[in-house]
Amino acid sequence: MTAPQIISLGCRMNFAESERMRTMLANEGNLVVVNSCAVTGEALRQTRQAIRRARRDHPDARLVVTGCAAEIDREQIGMMDEVDGLVANAAKLDPRAWNVAADAAPIAPSRTRAFVAVQNGCDHACTFCVIPQGRGVSRSVPVAQVLREVESHLATGAKEIVLTGVDLTSWGQDISNNPRLGTLVQAILHGFHQLDRLRLSSVDGVEIDPLLFDLLAHDPRVMPHLHLSLQHGADLILKRMKRRHLRHDAVDLVARLKAERPDIAVGADLIAGFPTETEAHHAANLAIIDELDIVHAHIFPYSPRPGTPAARMPQVPRDVVKARAAALRARAGVRRTAWLASLVGETLPVLAERDGTGYAPNYARVALPPQVAAGQVIDVTVREAREGLLL
Template sequence: MTVEVHSLGCRLNISESETLRGLLRGVSETDGDLVVVNSCAVTAEAVRQTRQAIRRARKERPDARLIVTGCAAEVERAMLAAMPEVDGLVPNTAKLDPRAWNVAPAPAPVAGPLRRHAYTRGFVQVQNGCDHACTFCVIPQGRGPSRSRSISEVLHDVAVHRDAGVNEIVLTGVDLTSWGSDLDGASGPAPVRLGALCEAILARFPTLPRLRLSSIDGAEVDEALFELLAGEARVMPHVHLSLQHGHDLILKRMKRRHSRADAVSLVSALRARRPEIAIGADLIAGFPTEDEEAHAANLSIVEELQVVHGHVFPYSQRPGTPAARMPQVDAATIKARAADLRAKIAKIRANWLAGLVGKPLSVLAERGAKGHAENFAPVGLPADVQPGTLIRVTPARVVEGILES
């Protein structure tokens, strides 16, 4: 009996897929081979890729049971259930519950690195779900309300990763910076914040070289978290903002909680304390009602923030969202504006990489003779470097977007 888990979408799905692999070790041998597709529904393209992954998995494993879970299993339940390749669906909120798979509960929380060195980083889920109502987003439909894991649970998972030799921990969540909003603080009912969790991890694991955050909401950065991002060497100088747009009216129509000025102020304050910090951002092109002025503001915020790690999403109408009922931008314009954003980011990124030539970098080695520096710049490495180790590199040039020594 074999178990395969195919993960699509975000880093949180990667973390959950690793946990699933360990959980499904308890599936009975008599149940036969099992294939799980851990799906994504953030865009229409993500749903298309989910359907493609299902068809490919069925073609490769015609005799296995094929189960779909993840966000698309919630948002597109009827459509996926009707696919002839699919044998069943497991609700996204139940996918880490042993009862959903008919296996015995684990004696302790199941952490990610159950296959040693499955990934060179340890992805640790600290939070799930979202309490916000961004007008373009279906993720609350797929993930439910925000739910924080306790500090003790998170520390347990970090310990498992460290015992497996992992040198970088990445904290993940649907709305990562909302962690603690549903938990009481040590001194009373006031909620704890993400900065306190990061401080607890760093204190418990003083030899942990790297702590990295996945995408964060700048509106939720608390004072302790800011201080760690600005001044703690073991917290990576890499901030990926859930920015979404650079025009205030579009941000308001998205129902985001920050303004353009808020984002600029946060990045300026971080750079004043830590000039080497690398900024990433999620950006949506062609949001409903976006005109040329708004698109220009989107392009200009990329320049103003010097975004070097950009995730550009062409706006995708999602079922049941308020944005789907707003006046839409035509598909050709959306595609062209997404290309404009990617080109702008690529130019800024190329200049940034060129500026790193000749500067010593600490690089976490990965498979395929490559790795990433603390600022998440990609670096080529000798083939004999063991994945998961930290190596000092002084790049001499940039070759096809990768720093080479």
């Protein structure tokens, strides 16, 4: 193995950081890095599985683990025979932690879509979540630094910028004068007129400020795609999760956005089988998929995470959790299939990826002709929807 192998698990934030590590460690040779996730017990299991698989695939490499599991579950990850070392989550982008030269800030190589992490950490205490333990308090990247990174990505050929963060919509709360995320988005749009596609990763709907709402609703360069950190459709469960919104907040937000921009596509994270969840709560969770017209659903079966308040609450039986997760996925699948079918006949500008597909502005995935080169944005007329793809 002549180049480092970076294995990324979990959130888009991890993937953005992995790309930066890939550049920073480009000359390190026989190295495997597992950028781990620990958001749930299942995520920790997958991390351990990925470590074992990496060791089998690269028996002679130096194997280092970083990410949230290396922080939260440091002792048990460090005791694994396959692991040669750990790098603290907060230090993973610091060249000194890897004993490499710090000639320049690590910027990812050319990608069609560039993930730019503008915020890290979280100041909230959702009862199911351990991420604040793994990533610390909320920290915002200053505007000038974000603009420099966006400029670097555009210079290397990126056609779309995706802003990411652990709690993206809290950006600015630790900066003087407390700017909001809309200020940052506006600065990027004003600073780079050549940028035609700006996308947001998961957001907390109740933290969308008026300027950000206006840009989402009216600026054609901000992609018509909103992914909500929703988690549930029942108010009592949301309260027991210690979320900052109720069902009506999400319903009102989506209704107002769709009134201004009818083509906006809604995604959401939903947890199935949270402790104390009844059949009525589950029914509300199913219903929110239809009520918000969620076409990009991420469904997570709840798994208890030691050390969190939710792990001490009365648990739903595992077979029930799995069945409810399956029901949510089925409902979301029906909604997504209908949405994709509704796009047949439309002409969409699609950004081509390297795997023969591409993304429309609404984040629908489109199969492309083989002659289309990665990085091109081409107008595609949709003839058919099949197996989750537009053709």
